[in-house]
Amino acid sequence: MKMISVVNGENDEESEKGIVVMDTPERTQIANPLSKFEDSPVFNYINSLSPIKPVKSMHFTQTFSSLSFASLPSVFTSPHVSSLKDSKFLRRHQFLDPLKPELTSEDAKKAETIEGNLNTDQNSSKQQTDFNPSDSNNETSAVPLNGCSNFESSKLSYDPVSVNTMNTLKMVGPSASSAPFINNVSADGSLRTEGEIEGIDALHHGKEATGCDWDSLISDASELLNFNSPSEMVPYKGSGQNTLDCTDYKVDGTDNNPSEKNDGMNGAPENHQTVDSTLNNFEVGEPVEDADEGGPNVFRGMRRRCLVFEMSGSRRKHFEDSSNGSSLNTSESNQTVLPNDNNLPPLSAGNDSSRCILPGIGLHLNAIASNLVDQKVKHESSGSTRQLIIGHPSGIYGSMALATLDAPSLENDMGPSQNSLLVAEDASKALNFVISEELSQSQTSPKKKRRRSDADGEACKRCNCKKSKCLKLYCECFAAGVYCVEPCSCHDCFNKPIHEDTVLATRKQIESRNPLAFAPKVIKTVDPMQEDxxxxxxxxxxxxRGCNCKKSGCLKKYCECYQGGVGCSINCRCEGCKNTFGRKDGSEMDLEVNPADESEVIGSDGSLQMVLHSEAEGISATPISATPASPSRFGRQSIALVKSSKGKPPRSFLAIKGSSSSQRFGTLNPFKGVENQQLQTVGENEIPEILEGNNGSPISGVKSCSPNSKRVSPPHSGGMGQRSSRKLILQSIPSFPCLTPNSKQ
DNA sequence: GAGTTTGAAACT
DNA sequence: CAGTTTCAAACTC
Known part of the structure; x- marks a missing residue:
């Protein structure tokens, strides 16, 4: 318990620097030196329990920084958020670099020991869970999101981990050291598992108590659990394991590193879980699925980035929660948070920091698209992919995707989830396209696969800049609001934490020129009027802005519209537009998949697994992480939400719309519903508004995905305009909520 | 992996 | 605002 709080506190401190975080006196106090934690017997104990290793943490940190930035940054990139973004950027970078070294050196030993213990320590992990039963409850909010087959286990490990990790990344300074986070995470995971295992209801209560948005989530989660448990078990490979051992999850979840370890550990269910958890960070909700579905290994790289995103998402949630106060629940908090988040996001949004995604919008979009693909796969499995899409805007994507993944199980349980269908139809179409494309691409060329995987991570972006010094929008990393990382092949790169000042200054310059330069490029424009x-x-x-394609026919990624998985519009000046997502003419794309079809394909767990595997094999998990964004981390939480919504088919969107908790869902719904329309109507202009007014991150504005449009919740449309934006935010938020609870504790 | 194509970003 | 250049991703071989 203490450990967790401490970790959170650290994160918070950092976050505070960059952004307003949930400030609890405890946190600040705790936040102080990581070394203290490390020294503390508790810390050691946790370390021993958790497979997480310092090294991993380092990876995470890197990924986080990049990821978080990527996913969130993109969103943040929006002018409004810029300030925040900057801070986040810097922070992340700082974290990353410092963390890596520290963690690696110090934690490596621990990690080894831990690893050795992990298998055996599952028991220990269980013990941990025992330790913080109450905490688990708090954290559980996150768990519900996951909606693991065993709701409990999967959720616990992932959400907690992701959230915590996210927080740590965000908040934690370099010293914060991944290890502490990991430990915390593990602890959280354990706790969650316990809580979940013990009773969802308890968790719900705990969540509510924590002040998370979880109320709705929890309710949903409970439902989801019911649904998920059966479906999830099947769908996810690891699910069996996952479902079985909450402790395992915990272990994994606790260990950020586990993902890496998992690679070696793959055989063991625990390993999968760990990997998933780590990965989950990106995908948040999805991770579990991903890990289960695809090989955990595949996602490693992606995961890191995804984690970042998730982190962002988690942070958002935390912020929201904190800001809102424990009492507020998801709805209000989400709304308020969203704006805040948006502000915060600057980090990321674009930055996929969180999961990728979502990350500067331009990049974010790309990332999103890539993420979408991954998500699509997931979605297909679950059939809830649609929702994921909705979330995409930035980091959200990841979360969304995760949600969708989870949702599937629900849907399965529920039946072809109407909700998911409604929400995602449009998105699903887009996703389907994206996925199909990505899959095909991944299959076609290794490079593509790599990129996509990277991109998917999306958050995990890699650039190859040679002349721009990665300080121009040419650079995907920079555009996404993410620092360049090792995988980048850039020359004379200034887009590194070391050059934060330069990066920030450059960003400011670019934003001064074009306030929306870092905002998501893809926006939900949907005014019914406009559409027509x-x-x-x-x-x-x-x-x-629309594209200006002349030779590609808007059928290649040269086209930003196509890359973003959106149709061309009046704004486009393209020639010979053949954009499958929607032509300038207005003709729709062939690619669009029928929701029903998707549901069918996805519907079967096996199908989903297959998809995931293919991705994992070919691309690795990156896609999963993507989400983006986004981004990702978010994704899981959001996913959890989604699941919950789905879980209760009846509630589905309606509930979402109405209730606070539902708000998150509502965010999703908005796309489909009237709310969406309003948002859409806003168009680019709206984005600014959103950003400004809500502080909304471009992400929210991005809504991106929804293409198709069967709107489930049109009825709500009325006042949804804002809500829709909020809803979007909420989606992203979900991931945070988990963190918050944990962190708060 | 090298080279080409493409279109956005940046510049004038 | 339009035209041109620069740039790096996407793509092809």
Missing amino acids: ELNNTPASARHK
């Missing part, structure tokens, strides 16, 4: 006028394109999302 524009093209009747099914997609609710449109590229902010």
Whole structure:
């Protein structure tokens, strides 16, 4: 318990620097030196229990920084958020670099020991869970999101971990040291598992108590659990394991590093879980699925980034929660948070920091698209992919995707989830396209696979800049609001934490020129009116500026619209547009998949697994992480939410809309529903508004995905405009909530 | 892996 | 605002 709080506190401190975080006196106090924690017997104990190793943490840190930035940054990139972004950027970088070294050296030993213990320590992990039963409850909020087959186990490990990790990344300074986080995470995971295991209800209560948005989530989660448990078990490979051992999850979850370890550990269910958890960070909700589905290994790299995103998402949630106060629940907090988040996001949004994604919008979009693909796979499995799409805007994507993944189980349980369908139809179409494309691409060329995987991570972006010094929008990393990382092949790169000042200054310059330079490029434009006028394109999302393609026919990634998985619009000046997502003409794409079809394909767990595997094999998990964004981390939480919504088919969107908790869902719904329309109507202009007004991150504005448009919740449309934006935010938020609870504790 | 194509970003 | 250049991703071989 203490450990967790401490870790959170550290994170918070850092976050505070960059952003307003939940400030609890405890946290600040705790936050102080990591060394203290490390020294503490508790810390040691945790370390021993958790497989997490310092090294891993380092990776995470890197990924986080990059990821978090990527996912969130993109969102943040929006002018409004910029300030925040900057801070985040810097922070992340700082974290990363410092963390890595520290963790690696110090923690490496621990990690080894831990690893050795992990297998055996599952028991210990269980013990940990025992330790913090109460905490688990608090954290559980996150868990519900996961909606693991065993809701409990999967959720616990992932959400907690992701959230914590996210927090740590965000908040934690370099010293914060991944290890502490990991430890915390592990502890959280354990706790969660216990809590979940013990009773979802308890968890719900705990969540509520924590002040998380979880109320709705929990309720949903409970439902989800019911649904998920059966479905998830099947769908996810590891699920069996996952479902079985909460402790395992915990262990994994606790260990950020586990993912890496998992690689070696793959055989053991625990390993999978760990990997998933780590990965989950990105995907948040999804991770479990991903890990289960795809090989955990595949996602490693992605995961890191995804983690970042998730972190961002988690942070958001935390912020929201903290800001809102424990009492507020998801709805209000989310809304308020969203704006805040948006502000915060600057870090990321674009930055996929969180999961990738979502990351500067331009990049974010790309990342999102990539993420979407991954998500699509997941979605397909679950059939809830649609929701994921919705979330995409930035880091959100990841979360969304995760949600969708989870949702599937629910849907399965529920039946072809109406909700998911409604929410995701449009998104699903887009995703389907993206996925299909990505899959094909991944299959076609290794490079593509790599990139996509990277991109998927999306958050995990890699650039190859040679002349821009990674300080121009040419650089995907920079554009996404993420620092360049090792995988980058850039020359004379200034987009590194070391050059924060330069990076920030450059960003400011660019933003001064174009305030929306870092905002998501893809926005939900959907005014019914506009759509009709524009093209009747099914997609609710449109590229902010439109493309100018002349030779690619808008059928290649050269086209930003296509890359973003959106149809061309009136704004486009393209020639010979053949954009499958929606032509300038208004003709729709062939690619669009029928929701029903998707559900079918995805519907079966096996199908889903297959998809995941393919991705994992070919691309690795990156796609999963993507989410983006986004981004990701978020994803899981969001996913959990989604699941919950799905879980209760009846509630589905309606509930979401109405209730605070539902708000998150509502965010999703908005796309489909009237709310979406409003948002869409806003178009580019809206984005700014959102950002400004809500502080909304571009992400929210991005809505991106929804292309198709069957709107489930049109009825709500009325006042949804804002809500929709909020809803979006909420989606992203979900991931945070988990963190918050934990952190708060 | 090298080279080409493409279109956004940046510049004038 | 339009035209041109620069740039790096996407793509092809």
